[in-house]
Amino acid sequence: MIDGGKLGAGVPIGVPLSPSARPATTEVGGKIAILDPQKQTLILADTKNPPEKALTVALPVGDYDGPMSTGDVVVLVDRQSGNVLTYTPDGARKDTKPIKQKGGTPRLARGEDNRVYVEDADGTQVVVVARDGAVRDVSTAERPAPPDTKADRPNAGGSSDIQVQAPVPPRQTTTNTPRPPTTTPPPVPAGRPGVPLSVTASAGNGSATVNWGAAPDNRADITAYQVTWRASTGQTGAMTVGAGARRATVNGLTNGVSYVITVAATNRIGTGAGASAAAVTPRAPVSPADAPTNARANFDENDRPTRDVTVTWGQPALNGGTLVHYQVTATGLGTRQVTGTSTTYSQVQATSVITFTIRAITRTSDGQLTGAPATAVHRDNQAPPPGGGTPRIQISQGTASSTDNCHRPNCFWVNTRLTGFQPNTTYRLTLRSRANTGGVVTESARTNASGTLQYNELNYDVPGQTVWVTTQGPNGQVKSNEITWRAG
Numbered sequence: 001m002i003d004g005g006k007l008g009a010g011v012p013i014g015v016p017l018s019p020s021a022r023p024a025t026t027e028v029g030g031k032i033a034i035l036d037p038q039k040q041t042l043i044l045a046d047t048k049n050p051p052e053k054a055l056t057v058a059l060p061v062g063d064y065d066g067p068m069s070t071g072d073v074v075v076l077v078d079r080q081s082g083n084v085l086t087y088t089p090d091g092a093r094k095d096t097k098p099i100k101q102k103g104g105t106p107r108l109a110r111g112e113d114n115r116v117y118v119e120d121a122d123g124t125q126v127v128v129v130a131r132d133g134a135v136r137d138v139s140t141a142e143r144p145a146p147p148d149t150k151a152d153r154p155n156a157g158g159s160s161d162i163q164v165q166a167p168v169p170p171r172q173t174t175t176n177t178p179r180p181p182t183t184t185p186p187p188v189p190a191g192r193p194g195v196p197l198s199v200t201a202s203a204g205n206g207s208a209t210v211n212w213g214a215a216p217d218n219r220a221d222i223t224a225y226q227v228t229w230r231a232s233t234g235q236t237g238a239m240t241v242g243a244g245a246r247r248a249t250v251n252g253l254t255n256g257v258s259y260v261i262t263v264a265a266t267n268r269i270g271t272g273a274g275a276s277a278a279a280v281t282p283r284a285p286v287s288p289a290d291a292p293t294n295a296r297a298n299f300d301e302n303d304r305p306t307r308d309v310t311v312t313w314g315q316p317a318l319n320g321g322t323l324v325h326y327q328v329t330a331t332g333l334g335t336r337q338v339t340g341t342s343t344t345y346s347q348v349q350a351t352s353v354i355t356f357t358i359r360a361i362t363r364t365s366d367g368q369l370t371g372a373p374a375t376a377v378h379r380d381n382q383a384p385p386p387g388g389g390t391p392r393i394q395i396s397q398g399t400a401s402s403t404d405n406c407h408r409p410n411c412f413w414v415n416t417r418l419t420g421f422q423p424n425t426t427y428r429l430t431l432r433s434r435a436n437t438g439g440v441v442t443e444s445a446r447t448n449a450s451g452t453l454q455y456n457e458l459n460y461d462v463p464g465q466t467v468w469v470t471t472q473g474p475n476g477q478v479k480s481n482e483i484t485w486r487a488g
Contacts, residue, residue: 221267231257418454
């Protein structure tokens with residue numbers, strides 16, 4: 001209740017409501033009428049504090065507009081059956097009146113005289129609900145009778161009716177006798193807009209997009225649409241879009257949280273009832289997991305001739321998936337499935353060079369994804385590296401090039417030289433840039449017997465960008481020098 005411009009204490013309804021439930025804007029017999037179209041019920045909630053138990057009225061199966069109140073009855077329109085229905089504050093059916101079914105949507109409005117007007121889609125019929133709930137049918141195509149002093153006169157019960165008489169044939173007169181003047185029936189008053197049609201929503205990454213059909217304007221042009229949302233956490237938000245909009249994107253939402261989005265139309269009379277889309281939950285796009293972090297092969301180098309080697313790593317970014325297990329492969333030792341972040345290989349020959357490759361396997365709604373690899377190497381640290389020194393990568397901008405993904409005049413080869421690596425070993429070379437640190441392209445090449453490699457098959461074409469090449473070396477990732485790409 002509002003008293004002195006301030007909201008009073010809240011009164012519990014006592015009945016669970018669907019997100020699409022909508023109340024009448026005026027009370028009926030001291031109660032608030034609430035239509036729950038999802039449950040096909042009309043709730044009559046008491047406004048006293050403490051309240052009496054709310055009444056729940058089961059409605060015939062239909063597609064309802066409303067509710068509106070005359071003060072004494074509640075008015076609903078079933079667009080499916082084409083009927084106007086009225087109910088008393090105690091939930092009893094008062095009256096039913098059919099409207100013409102010619103396609104389109106009937107328009108429902110409450111006049112300043114407290115009567116409710118229902119106009120069919122083509123504007124040829126108006127059903128008027130008086131304050132006491134009596135329903136009258138007025139055809140706007142019919143020529144009205146001369147003014148009747150009884151028309152629209154309050155009756156003894158305080159209600160008012162619209163009486164329409166059939167036209168009276170003119171009497172035989174001379175041609176010089178003028179016809180009596182005719183009167184124009186009063187127009188049906190404008191009302192708040194109806195409910196927007198076909199409201200749907202789809203989730204994005206930290207966002208949701210809502211679509212809707214035009215709302216009935218109820219004889220006053222729609223000026224805007226109000227888009228509101230409520231999260232399952234209780235947070236709310238709102239935005240206003242133009243009258244011609246039928247789509248809006250809500251940004252800044254939290255991934256993994258459910259949102260119900262509601263759309264309502266506004267005209268010069270006010271904002272009509274809203275319609276809600278089914279709840280949506282924004283989620284980040286799902287992709288394979290990143291490479292595990294800090295992959296290491298740990299062992300006691302003094303253990304000879306065999307030793308235990310424990311491989312450890314850190315959990316990578318799962319990129320929207322759910323971790324199933326880690327896949328660990330080892331040179332000559334097969335593949336393991338590991339649920340933790342370490343695994344131990346027993347009795348490894350101290351002189352063996354073994355490369356361990358670790359990948360995260362994740363589950364998504366579409367199946368399982370295999371993540372990027374990380375490697376760790378076991379080598380006898382008391383012997384010099386077979387490659388003959390510290391692994392290094394040196395790059396430079398080479399000659400002009402052109403491929404499907406690299407275009408002239410700025411496309412050139414990237415001259416890439418590896419030294420100090422394992423001999424006769426295949427390495428994956430990844431070209432990276434400041435604009436794409438995750439990798440522009442990755443290709444494989446094999447070192448020679450001395451652990452060196454000259455590879456000139458990578459290319460690039462964005463002037464001004466800083467680029468470099470990386471690979472996974474015996475003791476971790478090896479990064480080349482950085483160069484700034486020159487235009488052709």
